[in-house]
Amino acid sequence: MKNAPLLKIEDLRTYFYSRSKQAFIRSVDGVNLEIRRGETLGVVGESGSGKSITALSVLGLISGGPGVIAGKILFGSNGEQKDLLDGLEGYVKIGREQNRIMQVSKDVLGWERRSDEVMRTIRGGEIAMIFQNPKASLNPFTPVGKQITEAIRLHTKITDAQEAAERAIYWLKRVKIDSPALRFDNYPFGLSGGMCQRAMIAMALACEPALLIADEPTTGLDATIQSKIVDLLAELKSELGTTTMLISHDISVISRLSDSVVVMYGGTVVEYGPVRDILTASISSKHPYTSALLASIPGEEHVRDKVALQAIEGDVLDTINIPAGCRFYARCNRVTPKIRENCERREPDLREIAPGHRARCWLYFD
Amino acid sequence: MRLSGLRPIALVLTREVMITVLLLLGVSFVVFVILYLAPGDPFSMLVEGQVQSEEARAGAREALGFSQSWYSQYFSWVTQMLQGDFGTSIRTGLPVASELVFVGFNTLILTIGSMLVTLLIAVPIALYSSVRGTTALSWPLTMFAYVVSALPVFWLGYIVIYIFMHRFGLFPLMTSSSRGFSWLYALLPIVVLGVGNGTISEVIRSLRDEMGRVMSEDYIRTARAKGASVWKHSFKEGFLIPVTEIIAAKIPFILGGAVIVEQVFNWPGMGRMAWQAAQDRDFPVIMGIAMLAAVFVRMGSMFQRVVYVMVNPRASKE
Numbered sequence: 027m028k029n030a031p032l033l034k035i036e037d038l039r040t041y042f043y044s045r046s047k048q049a050f051i052r053s054v055d056g057v058n059l060e061i062r063r064g065e066t067l068g069v070v071g072e073s074g075s076g077k078s079i080t081a082l083s084v085l086g087l088i089s090g091g092p093g094v095i096a097g098k099i100l101f102g103s104n105g106e107q108k109d110l111l112d113g114l115e116g117y118v119k120i121g122r123e124q125n126r127i128m129q130v131s132k133d134v135l136g137w138e139r140r141s142d143e144v145m146r147t148i149r150g151g152e153i154a155m156i157f158q159n160p161k162a163s164l165n166p167f168t169p170v171g172k173q174i175t176e177a178i179r180l181h182t183k184i185t186d187a188q189e190a191a192e193r194a195i196y197w198l199k200r201v202k203i204d205s206p207a208l209r210f211d212n213y214p215f216g217l218s219g220g221m222c223q224r225a226m227i228a229m230a231l232a233c234e235p236a237l238l239i240a241d242e243p244t245t246g247l248d249a250t251i252q253s254k255i256v257d258l259l260a261e262l263k264s265e266l267g268t269t270t271m272l273i274s275h276d277i278s279v280i281s282r283l284s285d286s287v288v289v290m291y292g293g294t295v296v297e298y299g300p301v302r303d304i305l306t307a308s309i310s311s312k313h314p315y316t317s318a319l320l321a322s323i324p325g326e327e328h329v330r331d332k333v334a335l336q337a338i339e340g341d342v343l344d345t346i347n348i349p350a351g352c353r354f355y356a357r358c359n360r361v362t363p364k365i366r367e368n369c370e371r372r373e374p375d376l377r378e379i380a381p382g383h384r385a386r387c388w389l390y391f392d
Numbered sequence: 393m394r395l396s397g398l399r400p401i402a403l404v405l406t407r408e409v410m411i412t413v414l415l416l417l418g419v420s421f422v423v424f425v426i427l428y429l430a431p432g433d434p435f436s437m438l439v440e441g442q443v444q445s446e447e448a449r450a451g452a453r454e455a456l457g458f459s460q461s462w463y464s465q466y467f468s469w470v471t472q473m474l475q476g477d478f479g480t481s482i483r484t485g486l487p488v489a490s491e492l493v494f495v496g497f498n499t500l501i502l503t504i505g506s507m508l509v510t511l512l513i514a515v516p517i518a519l520y521s522s523v524r525g526t527t528a529l530s531w532p533l534t535m536f537a538y539v540v541s542a543l544p545v546f547w548l549g550y551i552v553i554y555i556f557m558h559r560f561g562l563f564p565l566m567t568s569s570s571r572g573f574s575w576l577y578a579l580l581p582i583v584v585l586g587v588g589n590g591t592i593s594e595v596i597r598s599l600r601d602e603m604g605r606v607m608s609e610d611y612i613r614t615a616r617a618k619g620a621s622v623w624k625h626s627f628k629e630g631f632l633i634p635v636t637e638i639i640a641a642k643i644p645f646i647l648g649g650a651v652i653v654e655q656v657f658n659w660p661g662m663g664r665m666a667w668q669a670a671q672d673r674d675f676p677v678i679m680g681i682a683m684l685a686a687v688f689v690r691m692g693s694m695f696q697r698v699v700y701v702m703v704n705p706r707a708s709k710e
């Protein structure tokens with residue numbers, strides 16, 4: 027049990043049904059990953075690759091639209107492993123006609139009730155989440171201190187209001203907010219974006235969660251603020267060692283903070299392994315999509331010599347009409363004649379190509 | 393609430409009171425001029441066929457204060473009003489001010505009560521459909537609300553009177569004396585106005601839209617992510633603000649409905665009094681009621697502003 031991963035996602039599928047197109051949008055389409063206790067798992071990929079939806083699925087926060095969720099989300103809490111999707115499949119009914127999905131009906135209330143039941147002790151307490159756009163993520167009508175206090179009283183042994191407030195101020199100090207006692211009474215609109223994100227981090231960590239999910243914690247902030255938030259996260263990581271799932275499309279953020287990395291493309295994991303194997307540009311045995319992502323980072327030489335950025339050519343995958351072969355085929359520049367037929371026709375699976383390093387690409391399969 | 397929170401409220405109240413004073417002056421002036429220009433004055437209504445000689449007519453006019461120029465009449469009315477004196481009713485000879493307190497109170501009960509009835513019906517439907525989206529039940533519920541909102545209030549009133557009183561004899565029919573006020577009897581007009589004031593569908597629509605919008609805000613997702621109550625976090629923006637806004641905006645409509653309901657149910661309120669006074673050309677009473685109605689409308693808006701400032705931390709900075 028000790029060595030079991032804290033979170034293990036098995037073949038997670040989160041689909042949305044588009045009424046107008048009468049088809050599923052397959053936002054997350056068979057994701058497998060695991061997070062070991064104490065490690066930070068970076069999740070990287072272009073926008074739209076399904077990173078956020080994966081995270082939101084873990085917390086059961088997908089409620090809008092007739093979403094379908096399948097697979098297993100195994101979370102090791104209090105010495106037992108619990109499937110966070112347990113019992114949810116019964117609430118969705120799919121009507122088919124001649125192999126086309128004609129209608130999807132979801133008992134939203136029942137689904138939510140079941141999810142709330144499973145997640146009651148988990149949300150906020152065992153798994154905490156911080157989001158992109160911290161200013162909008164805090165309640166604009168409540169002072170930040172009160173929002174943190176609320177979380178503390180919900181999820182820790184502290185129930186006394188005064189004591190919880192002191193604890194909240196302690197955490198505001200811990201995330202390096204100046205004059206925390208004064209900031210405690212501020213409303214989000216009186217704080218900068220960076221400060222709001224610090225407050226969000228304080229709110230998340232104040233409940234001492236087993237897992238922290240940070241979805242694009244620096245995106246949308248000014249560059250200098252971004253690096254300060256990354257510094258803070260790095261510091262908290264070394265002090266607290268909280269198991270973290272860090273989502274970002276920014277490879278520099280991921281490589282600085284992560285131990286392992288998952289690269290997502292078109293709703294699937296295309297590469298998975300230790301950060302040094304995956305995000306070091308000089309190591310060539312990696313998924314072509316990861317190579318293309320790394321080539322698109324504005325490195326120092328780009329800034330110095332004003333070399334044009336090499337964006338990945340082609341469009342992000344259409345998650346309604348998924349091709350039969352490799353999802354990256356249309357954009358891949360490393361297809362060889364030997365594997366072309368495979369690339370075009372058959373989807374590669376995620377296979378170990380080196381110890382602890384898995385990739386989903388025909389190049390590495392014999 | 394800490395003391396610093398009271399300052400913005402005081403500011404808002406001061407501003408609102410000033411607006412109210414200006415509005416009252418404006419309304420009184422307009423009403424006065426209309427009354428002055430309208431054919432027929434209380435004098436001719438009162439004395440018609442009774443006072444024959446020109447001399448006696450002039451004497452009576454003098455006594456009633458109708459011989460002065462219109463602006464000095466208006467000026468003396470305003471001065472007296474500012475001292476709380478609204479003159480005496482030409483019809484009854486009683487001071488208008490005390491009549492206003494009586495009818496104002498009755499209309500206030502009718503208005504507030506009917507608003508509560510409206511909310512009691514509209515809020516559950518709105519919340520149900522904002523949370524559940526379009527379901528098998530939300531459609532008929534909303535349809536029901538729209539149909540009910542379209543019923544004319546006088547028609548509803550007569551139907552209710554017919555059914556409850558004549559068919560079932562449930563409530564004692566009120567006699568012309570306005571005493572013998574029973575709360576059971578009071579309930580009927582309140583419910584009729586609450587259902588028939590035409591605002592149920594609007595309350596549903598505005599509340600459902602606002603609640604639905606707020607439910608998809610990022611901070612509500614945060615509330616869910618931290619395991620807190622979504623209702624608690626959406627209450628201020630999704631419920632309190634839209635409800636007070638719509639109440640404030642609908643008070644003029646409800647007062648209009650009250651005039652009819654008071655007629656139908658013989659409710660001793662300002663609507664019925666205004667109706668009577670208009671027929672009598674009872675100038676002081678009409679003026680007084682115009683003032684009272686304006687005050688009611690302003691009170692709704694004041695209430696809304698105060699709630700908004702109390703709830704919204706930004707408002708004090710605006």
Ligand SMILES: Nc1ncnc2c1ncn2[C@@H]1O[C@H](COP(=O)(O)OP(=O)(O)O)[C@@H](O)[C@H]1O
Nearest residue numbers: 042051053072073074075076077078079090091
């Ligand atoms: N409620 C929804 N209904 C339909 N499609 C959605 C919904 N939410 C997300 N998607 C789609 O799912 C895909 C993955 O989204 P997301 O996980 O947010 O990507 P990212 O990797 O940028 O976080 C996107 O193409 C998005 O359009």
Ligand code: SF4
Nearest residue numbers: 352355358369387388
């Ligand atoms: S499987 Fe083929 S198309 Fe897909 S990434 Fe590998 S080489 Fe490219």
Ligand SMILES: [Mg+2]
Nearest residue numbers: 077078079242
């Ligand atoms: Mg995202």
